Amino acid sequence: xxxxxxxxxxxxxxAVKNEGxxxxxxxxEDFARSHIPMAINLPLSDIENxxxxxxxxxxxxxxxxxxxxxxxxxxxLSDMGYNVLNAVGGLVNYKGALTRRR
Numbered sequence: 001x002x003x004x005x006x007x008x009x010x011x012x013x014x015a016v017k018n019e020g021x022x023x024x025x026x027x028x029e030d031f032a033r034s035h036i037p038m039a040i041n042l043p044l045s046d047i048e049n050x051x052x053x054x055x056x057x058x059x060x061x062x063x064x065x066x067x068x069x070x071x072x073x074x075x076x077l078s079d080m081g082y083n084v085l086n087a088v089g090g091l092v093n094y095k096g097a098l099t100r101r102r
Contacts, residue, residue: 003074003084011087020059025073034098063087
């Protein structure tokens, strides 16, 4: 299966438009420090081990810190039958507000 790439700056708009789920594939500690609003955390290591549990009837939008991890996650999820959008550029290129630990 294939996945589509989108610019990280469009991730929230794409999630709303597609009624999708934003998935941060970084580790739990990085996610806890800051993440894109509406995102859930599913570390790449869990995806690689097949511990996914996401609904297959939803668009899954993946991102990471720099873009490499989300590309790997997108390939794996796509091969598992998920409809995936990969946010290119990673969190370092995201210019929107972040949810931060208080």
